[in-house]
Amino acid sequence: MLVRRCVAGDAAAWEEIVQTYNRRIYNICYRFAGSADDAQDLAQEVFIKMYRTLASYDSSKGAFVTWVTTITRNLLVDHFRKTKQDRITDSLDAATSAHEDALPLSEQIQDQSAPPDARVRSREVQEAVHAALAKLSPELREALILRDLQDFDYREIATVLKVPEGTVKSRINRGRAELARLMQRTYRQVM
Amino acid sequence: MQCVEFDGLLTDALDGVLTGGQLDRFQAHSRSCSVCGPLFAEVGAGRSWLKDLTEVEPPAGLVTNILACTTGVDTQRLGVNVSAAQPRISWIAARWEGVQAWASGAMLPIWGTVRQPRFAMSFGMAFFSLSVALSVLGVKPADLRQISLRPTAIRHTYYNTQARVVRYYDNIKLVYEVQAAVRELKRNVAPAERPAGEAAPDKKDHKNDTTQQPEQKQDRNYSQNEGHLILACAPLGPSVFDQLSPDPVNPDLPVVSVTTYRRLV
Numbered sequence: 001m002l003v004r005r006c007v008a009g010d011a012a013a014w015e016e017i018v019q020t021y022n023r024r025i026y027n028i029c030y031r032f033a034g035s036a037d038d039a040q041d042l043a044q045e046v047f048i049k050m051y052r053t054l055a056s057y058d059s060s061k062g063a064f065v066t067w068v069t070t071i072t073r074n075l076l077v078d079h080f081r082k083t084k085q086d087r088i089t090d091s092l093d094a095a096t097s098a099h100e101d102a103l104p105l106s107e108q109i110q111d112q113s114a115p116p117d118a119r120v121r122s123r124e125v126q127e128a129v130h131a132a133l134a135k136l137s138p139e140l141r142e143a144l145i146l147r148d149l150q151d152f153d154y155r156e157i158a159t160v161l162k163v164p165e166g167t168v169k170s171r172i173n174r175g176r177a178e179l180a181r182l183m184q185r186t187y188r189q190v191m
Numbered sequence: 192m193q194c195v196e197f198d199g200l201l202t203d204a205l206d207g208v209l210t211g212g213q214l215d216r217f218q219a220h221s222r223s224c225s226v227c228g229p230l231f232a233e234v235g236a237g238r239s240w241l242k243d244l245t246e247v248e249p250p251a252g253l254v255t256n257i258l259a260c261t262t263g264v265d266t267q268r269l270g271v272n273v274s275a276a277q278p279r280i281s282w283i284a285a286r287w288e289g290v291q292a293w294a295s296g297a298m299l300p301i302w303g304t305v306r307q308p309r310f311a312m313s314f315g316m317a318f319f320s321l322s323v324a325l326s327v328l329g330v331k332p333a334d335l336r337q338i339s340l341r342p343t344a345i346r347h348t349y350y351n352t353q354a355r356v357v358r359y360y361d362n363i364k365l366v367y368e369v370q371a372a373v374r375e376l377k378r379n380v381a382p383a384e385r386p387a388g389e390a391a392p393d394k395k396d397h398k399n400d401t402t403q404q405p406e407q408k409q410d411r412n413y414s415q416n417e418g419h420l421i422l423a424c425a426p427l428g429p430s431v432f433d434q435l436s437p438d439p440v441n442p443d444l445p446v447v448s449v450t451t452y453r454r455l456v
Contacts, residue, residue: 022249129243144241148244179237
């Protein structure tokens, strides 16, 4: 097993783990943090933490991907608590991420009216959804990311978030409804 | 179907796992309920918005950075393992290397704290104060360098110090005995030299009186009892009254009772 080899000191096994999971972890961090720079730093922190605690992984308690996601989620929550004050003071003029060519959210919304082509339109829709996702509360956001973006099943999400499955479903429903209302509001402003 | 039940089946309906009569009842409630119908539409819209989101590409240097961060830690860890796996010169050397590795790991955060400017200033001040105190006490580093740490030398120093302390207390005892003898002599000689002048030594003694007792002099006029009788006109000696009185032998003088009170100062 890859983890056992890594714990035994096999550097190649560790590199394989990094290659396998870096995309998933980076995406979770990016969707949760909302910023590419933060996502890169957080992903690195996740792997450092994972590397240090790899020996504590118990395969009988769950899948490795669930363990990795739990570490990621805990670190993201810690990061959110640390930067909570900064988030409160964010405005619509703040650039949400490096993937959006540093355009403020207000300009992105205004640009929705006249997309040059379908590819640009798709990209702008994604950025608007990303911005709306960032406005959700962290509880709803993490549930949506794990379910709709990472395709975890409810039981796995319940394990990661340490809440009952019913709570997971409820958060997912509330999150989706809230996101739809935010998107509706965004397009209504543009129109 | 109740709204609570509808809410519980919302995710299953969107995932397409509802079948049969349960799906029919769900759809019927969705059409009839003014709250649950729009909610179902919103949840479905939100889900479809999120499905539009595609994965983003991680930065090109992410894997390299992660491996650099972690293999940096790995190098240290493997360094200890490699040194343990190498043929050992002796178990003491291997143990010493292990202790060194542990100490370097344990002391690293302490050393990092100590290197802060405020701690450096504190240590500098402490060193300066210590050096000043040692120079004032006459301790020289050159003397410390000459101290021999051989067991025989240490034992010799111990006995010398012990003998010096014993001699010191013996000398102190002798001094006290001489002082006591001189004091006794003075006490025996002093009354013969000054038989009449008792007041003068008393006055001197008050200076060294540590008994915290009030002076006798202060109580001189206030030490009499309240019922003590004082004659208003006592035969103190020959006076004008003696000449005027017809019968000086039996004057039959009136007695006046005087009450005195202690003056509080």
